[in-house]
Amino acid sequence: MNPVEVVRGDGPLILGLPHTGTHVPDGILAKLNARGRVLADTDWHIERLYDGLVANATTVRATFHRYVVDANRGPDDASLYPGQNTTGLVPVTDFAGQPIWTEEPSAAEIAERKAQFHAPYHAALAAEIERVKAKHGVAILYDCHSIRSVIPFLFEGVLPDFNIGTNNGTTCDPRIEAAAVDICAASGRTHVLNGRFKGGWTTRHYGRPQDGVHAIQMELAQSTHLATEAPPFAYDEGKAATLRTTLASILGRLVALAPELKR
Template sequence: MSEASGEALFEVLEPAQQLLPLVLNSPHSGRAYSPDFLAQSRLDALSIRRSEDPFVEELFSAGLRLGAPMLKAHFPRAFLDVNREPYELDPRMFDGALPPYANISSLRVAGGLGTVPKLVAENMEIYRTRLPVDSALGRIETIYKPYHACLRKLIARTHVRYGFAVLIDCHSMPGNIRVTGGASRPDFIIGDRYGTSAAGELSRAAVGILEDLGFSVARNKPYAGGFITEHYGRPSRGLHALQIEVNRALYVDEASLEKRAEFPALATMIGLFLESFAFHMMKYAESLPLAAE
């Protein structure tokens, strides 16, 4: 991963013992920006972080204490976005022909936010020049595919052990995000792909717990979940996926991306959320017909 960093691509944080049918995933909180990558970019070292979900893996770290593993990226989202299809690529970014199976016409590609992003937030272009197409394909082979293989393994291991698995995909959102058609700025958004990636009982439980903790919560608007939520959520097979977006303004200064004084308190509240959600999750699992067999 010479263009991104000399560090490990990603890491699985394992609890002492897995006690829950729960897997946490933090695909956008990576902040290992290599000198080579920064040299390719027209952005400075702070501006290039505008698409990052800063410190999200720390906000959800209580999951480890409760007995849930977490997969976290070290590579930055600006370098490679694993919450996309593997080949959502913009041909205008590259020198050389993309493979015929590349998805070059998705809305995300059109918006500059493909698997290898063209832009960071606020429509700032990342690169000084076009990239060799082999660079994009290499990132997919050496980072994207191993990352998803690892995530699949965690989910499959959990499902085999419990007959049931829930993935929480952990993200953050800009503080100025408003609910579609309204003026409210939610603290959290729960995405379940409009009921297709997780059982409604689990989505409603997540919303209700956060509201009981005093937060404003929206569901699916404006974020219903990305590729990861859609791809791994198969409720009919006992595989459920929820995306959680945390309002960034609650815990970081959005200009400097430094932690706010409120960070530890929010992490504690998210720990309370995970603890209560785990209880509801287990009660739901016990209600399933297979649980009695």
């Protein structure tokens, strides 16, 4: 299976989908324990949630699961949140802090996974960013994520519905950040800017507003679009329909902003 799927669009917007993939090669699957094989930390149905929300967007989607290697972690495995619980480039626990392997991956195995999965995904994403920027003079990367709304190992209490990350305003023009915040606020849902999730490695690595590349991460609480945040992690059409309206407004506003970002 190809580690990355790219659908090219003619517009200035790129949707990154690093955590929707569920493919685990047989040799790796054999080393996951029963808990790991549930793949609970998938960004369930995010590709479906965003499908068709805005015309002419490019999508770059990882097909492999984050337990194989996390496409939203740096290749050096540096912590995104020093001093806080998190998971690494190749997670050894799930989001509940529980082991997922019968045999943890060796350094050699991790290096192989980086070469086979992580590197091709980011090569494709980087290529699309350059292509879009060459065409429009600007590229906007919107990184699409979701997570369970209650995970005590990672954060206290209940996560807001919308979690906007711009690494404290460094990864995009302020107008992009403001647009996302304003639309989330108008929806009447709970939201936060640069709260527990400030943007992963993808947002921080590619977001260079001074060079015309703007990146923003949206982490959605899965309670906004799933029937239940437990197996089988079913998609809820009714919840999703309401959410898609807000997400479409955000993406549409970002596309409309693109010409202004060149000035």
